[in-house]
Amino acid sequence: MNALYVICGLGIFSLVAEVFNLRKWIFFVSLFGLLVALTWVVIDWKAISYFYRGMVYFDHFALAFSGLILLISIFWFWMFRDYFVDEEHRTDKSALVLFVVTGAVMMVSFNNMAILFLGLEILSISIYVLAGSNKQNLFSTEAAFKYFLMGSFATGFLLFGITLVYGATGSFNITEIANFIIAHRTLPRFIYIGILMMMVGLAFKISAVPFHQWAPDVYEGSPTPITTLMSTVVKIGAFGAFVKLFSVAFITFSPSLKLIEQGIVVITLLVANITAVYQLNVKRMLAYSSVAQVGYLLLGFSSDSAHSAGTVFYYLTAYSVASVMSFAVVEIVEKNTGSAHVDNFKGLFKNNPLLAVAMTVALFSLAGIPPFAGFFGKYLVFTLSIGNGYIVLTILALITSLMGVYYYFKPLVAMSQPGSGKIVIFSSEKILLWVLILINIAVGIFPDLAQLL
Amino acid sequence: MLTALLIFIPLAASVVVLATKPFLAKFISFSVSLAVLAVSLVTAFQFDKTQGTQFALNLPWVTSLGINFSVGIDGISLLLVLLTTVLMPGIILSSFRDTSKPSSFYSLMLLMQSAMIGVFVSLDGFLFYIFWEVALIPIYFICLGWGGENRGRITLKFFIYTLTGSLFMLVALIYLYFKTPGQHTFAIQALYDAGHLLSSTQQALVFVALFLAFAIKMPIFPFHTWQPDTYTVAPVEGTMLLSAIMLKMGIYGVIRWLIPMVPLAVKTWGGVALSLSVIGIVYASCIAIVQKDFKRLIAYSSIAHVGLISAGLMTLTVVGMQGAMIQMVSHGIVVFGLFYVVEIISDRAKTRDLSQLGGIRNVAPLLATVFMVIMLGSVALPITSGFVGEFLLINSLVQYKLWIGVIAATTMILGAVYMFRTYQKVMSGETNGVTALVNDLSHYERLVLFPVVILIVLIGIYPGPLLDISEAAVKNLLSIYPDLTAVVK
Numbered sequence: 008m009n010a011l012y013v014i015c016g017l018g019i020f021s022l023v024a025e026v027f028n029l030r031k032w033i034f035f036v037s038l039f040g041l042l043v044a045l046t047w048v049v050i051d052w053k054a055i056s057y058f059y060r061g062m063v064y065f066d067h068f069a070l071a072f073s074g075l076i077l078l079i080s081i082f083w084f085w086m087f088r089d090y091f092v093d094e095e096h097r098t099d100k101s102a103l104v105l106f107v108v109t110g111a112v113m114m115v116s117f118n119n120m121a122i123l124f125l126g127l128e129i130l131s132i133s134i135y136v137l138a139g140s141n142k143q144n145l146f147s148t149e150a151a152f153k154y155f156l157m158g159s160f161a162t163g164f165l166l167f168g169i170t171l172v173y174g175a176t177g178s179f180n181i182t183e184i185a186n187f188i189i190a191h192r193t194l195p196r197f198i199y200i201g202i203l204m205m206m207v208g209l210a211f212k213i214s215a216v217p218f219h220q221w222a223p224d225v226y227e228g229s230p231t232p233i234t235t236l237m238s239t240v241v242k243i244g245a246f247g248a249f250v251k252l253f254s255v256a257f258i259t260f261s262p263s264l265k266l267i268e269q270g271i272v273v274i275t276l277l278v279a280n281i282t283a284v285y286q287l288n289v290k291r292m293l294a295y296s297s298v299a300q301v302g303y304l305l306l307g308f309s310s311d312s313a314h315s316a317g318t319v320f321y322y323l324t325a326y327s328v329a330s331v332m333s334f335a336v337v338e339i340v341e342k343n344t345g346s347a348h349v350d351n352f353k354g355l356f357k358n359n360p361l362l363a364v365a366m367t368v369a370l371f372s373l374a375g376i377p378p379f380a381g382f383f384g385k386y387l388v389f390t391l392s393i394g395n396g397y398i399v400l401t402i403l404a405l406i407t408s409l410m411g412v413y414y415y416f417k418p419l420v421a422m423s424q425p426g427s428g429k430i431v432i433f434s435s436e437k438i439l440l441w442v443l444i445l446i447n448i449a450v451g452i453f454p455d456l457a458q459l460l
Numbered sequence: 461m462l463t464a465l466l467i468f469i470p471l472a473a474s475v476v477v478l479a480t481k482p483f484l485a486k487f488i489s490f491s492v493s494l495a496v497l498a499v500s501l502v503t504a505f506q507f508d509k510t511q512g513t514q515f516a517l518n519l520p521w522v523t524s525l526g527i528n529f530s531v532g533i534d535g536i537s538l539l540l541v542l543l544t545t546v547l548m549p550g551i552i553l554s555s556f557r558d559t560s561k562p563s564s565f566y567s568l569m570l571l572m573q574s575a576m577i578g579v580f581v582s583l584d585g586f587l588f589y590i591f592w593e594v595a596l597i598p599i600y601f602i603c604l605g606w607g608g609e610n611r612g613r614i615t616l617k618f619f620i621y622t623l624t625g626s627l628f629m630l631v632a633l634i635y636l637y638f639k640t641p642g643q644h645t646f647a648i649q650a651l652y653d654a655g656h657l658l659s660s661t662q663q664a665l666v667f668v669a670l671f672l673a674f675a676i677k678m679p680i681f682p683f684h685t686w687q688p689d690t691y692t693v694a695p696v697e698g699t700m701l702l703s704a705i706m707l708k709m710g711i712y713g714v715i716r717w718l719i720p721m722v723p724l725a726v727k728t729w730g731g732v733a734l735s736l737s738v739i740g741i742v743y744a745s746c747i748a749i750v751q752k753d754f755k756r757l758i759a760y761s762s763i764a765h766v767g768l769i770s771a772g773l774m775t776l777t778v779v780g781m782q783g784a785m786i787q788m789v790s791h792g793i794v795v796f797g798l799f800y801v802v803e804i805i806s807d808r809a810k811t812r813d814l815s816q817l818g819g820i821r822n823v824a825p826l827l828a829t830v831f832m833v834i835m836l837g838s839v840a841l842p843i844t845s846g847f848v849g850e851f852l853l854i855n856s857l858v859q860y861k862l863w864i865g866v867i868a869a870t871t872m873i874l875g876a877v878y879m880f881r882t883y884q885k886v887m888s889g890e891t892n893g894v895t896a897l898v899n900d901l902s903h904y905e906r907l908v909l910f911p912v913v914i915l916i917v918l919i920g921i922y923p924g925p926l927l928d929i930s931e932a933a934v935k936n937l938l939s940i941y942p943d944l945t946a947v948v949k
Contacts, residue, residue: 409627455522
């Protein structure tokens with residue numbers, strides 16, 4: 008909870024910094040503040056408690072996810088410092104980013120659906136604005152507009168779902184809802200509609216097929232730092248909310264929801280992976296890949312909704328570390344060559360070995376090749392699904408992950424081809440890339456992280 | 461402890477080499493490979509032939525998931541570890557001409573060595589899988605970074621092909637893991653026990669998944685389509701690693717992780733695997749006869765030889781398996797020598813086209829003689845190493861079914877056809893403008909090729925010690941097939 012106060016405070020500080028002319032300090036204060044928040048999460052690990060009359064619940068699940076969100080945000084600020092230096096509206100932008108983080112932390116720690124909605128809105132509205140923060144670029148504006156229109160539609164679904172569930176159970180509190188469902192065998196029919204609508208709303212946020220159409224355009228159009236934020240912090244928050252909602256409030260329904268979830272898994276895996284094969288813009292390819300990764304996450308979650316939190320957490324950690332890494336390289340290449348087309352990656356192995364190695368590690372991890380973290384994530388998911396008897400689904404996931412190898416290796420092959428132009432990298436970026444590579448390998452070699460939850 | 465050293469010396473060295481200056485890289489990696497060779501020789505001398513698994517080391521890794529860092533060496537592992545450590549200095553030495561980016565290159569080579577030794581000594585299903593996959597990464601980059609034309613497409617095909625097999629293996633291993641009683645574990649013995657208790661259908665499924673992985677790696681017909689292209693496009697060191705050592709990972713997988721794992725399915729479906737292997741022998745030999753590219757020809761000959769080895773394995777007899785063991789060692793040495801000769805010739809004549817070569821015997825007599833000996837090892841002439849293995853293998857196949865043995869034995873005839881044809885085209889005849897440039901062997905090359913020649917002859921004359929090393933382990937492995945092993949000896 009203290010972490011949440013700190014992040015909120017940071018956001019407000021950023022807003023008033025404009026007034027008091029503290030613009031220069033924002034970056035350092037934010038970075039330092041996030042570190043403090045992260046430390047607080049670690050300190051609070053032993054003190055699990057409810058806040059605000061049970062509206063917020065910081066248990067191990069919430070703390071672990073908040074920690075992950077904070078860690079990724081720290082890396083994000085570290086990497087994308089330029090985003091605040093180069094352009095105007097420095098204070099607004101950093102405030103908005105901090106509010107995205109606030110919203111994400113609220114979404115993983117809610118115990119009351121009002122907080123879920125509040126968190127989702129704080130996160131969404133900030134990210135809509137950020138998507139359009141490159142005002143001179145038509146695609147950025149388009150991305151923001153598209154995201155806003157479709158996002159608000161999805162929020163409507165979620166809100167309507169919440170009201171229907173409230174109508175059926177008389178509570179916003181997810182533990183009370185769960186108890187109510189267990190206690191009452193006969194429930195009004197519309198609770199099912201409510202649950203499905205909530206699922207649709209959240210499926211939109213995690214960009215599962217068929218609610219993913221916005222993702223490629225928005226990912227490609229937004230400035231790369233914001234794309235990174237969307238594919239990491241936003242995704243962690245939204246998936247955390249998804250897991251929390253369906254493993255606590257509606258756990259009684261999980262056998263019947265399983266079918267729907269597995270349907271989503273099948274189409275997500277197939278559509279996203281097949282489409283990604285045809286992409287030539289690395290940023291767009293990564294957008295489809297981030298949709299595809301949701302398929303694996305959902306496969307793990309739907310196999311055993313009650314006991315999959317550890318697996319999901321591990322997978323998200325591996326995925327977001329690799330994601331930050333790959334987008335960092337994309338950003339550097341894009342900044343220097345003008346676009347993220349796969350041909351612009353040529354010659355990277357020769358001219359910028361560090362960038363090439365970082366990209367390789369990130370892509371290997373995303374593709375699930377040992378000994379990198381992504382492999383163990385996939386391994387845990389496959390173990391969960393085979394252990395619960397879903398062998399056919401696992402084989403499908405296996406085949407789609409082979410398609411993954413095909414498209415993830417495209418930039419890799421390009422990097423090994425001859426090309427020109429050495430890119431200058433700052434030493435802070437170099438250090439960050441090394442840190443991320445080491446984290447990726449360490450998490451892959453010592454996968455006990457999954458046992459945290 | 462020695463086992464862990466064998467894995468971690470090259471691993472640590474690969475990190476160190478990455479950070480060293482280019483001109484130091486090759487010397488450091490060469491000395492490291494010699495050091496590993498020394499460790500493996502110490503292991504071999506301390507090895508007790510009558511005992512089973514030795515030098516075992518078991519450290520907890522991911523305890524909650526039943527994964528341990530569990531390694532150990534028995535006769536079968538020892539032979540392959542020795543093969544790896546003996547060939548590695550040779551492969552490094554053979555790359556002593558100029559290689560671009562030596563630091564990364566040698567780092568990848570050492571990483572590869574570490575992973576391959578890891579595969580041969582793992583006694584934990586998960587650890588085995590990790591090493592198996594990790595071995596793929598360096599060889600992929602060696603081929604991608606230092607390979608020939610079209611390498612992007614070809615190496616990607618190679619990677620996806622092998623990864624497909626391995627993922628099926630992973631599913632099979634996880635499946636077996638869940639069948640272990642109580643707290644699930646990946647320990648090899650527990651997986652064996654779990655495998656034995658499966659119904660015949662379940663065993664058949666596990667068999668298919670595991671066999672796919674190993675068959676692609678070897679490769680066995682019809683999973684071989686990645687192999688000729690990859691062998692041809694890879695730099696010669698990569699080809700040597702692939703054919704001399706990495707291919708043995710597939711055979712080793714069959715010996716250690718398939719045959720003792722699902723005995724019912726192996727008995728029922730082993731015949732299919734055997735037939736595929738025999739088809740592969742004839743098929744690959746016939747294609748080898750019409751090849752124009754020297755390197756590609758050796759690639760196809762490799763498919764033929766590996767087919768004979770896997771066919772011998774599937775007879776499930778001590779003779780067949782012992783033949784496979786000795787033939788793996790022999791094939792590793794021979795194919796290493798052959799590819800090196802190909803490289804020497806194509807480096808100087810700037811072509812591998814058989815129709816353009818000829819008359820090298822006149823300008824480089826020593827090279828021709830060395831090639832002759834290695835070639836005789838390949839066609840399995842008596843008193844060369846190839847003969848011992850092929851004799852035992854064909855013997856086991858004849859015992860299995862006479863007509864299969866006869867078909868398999870054509871490998872000797874067809875092998876002689878394509879090898880002697882090659883010798884004729886490359887070495888005999890008139891020296892032309894292209895081959896006049898071929899100098900005789902330099903000091904480095906002699907240093908690499910003379911030991912190869914000596915080993916080929918030595919193993920051919922006196923194969924006893926090598927056969928002794930693996931005998932106890934092979935018998936122990938086959939003890940779950942009592943009705944079959946009774947036939948032999």
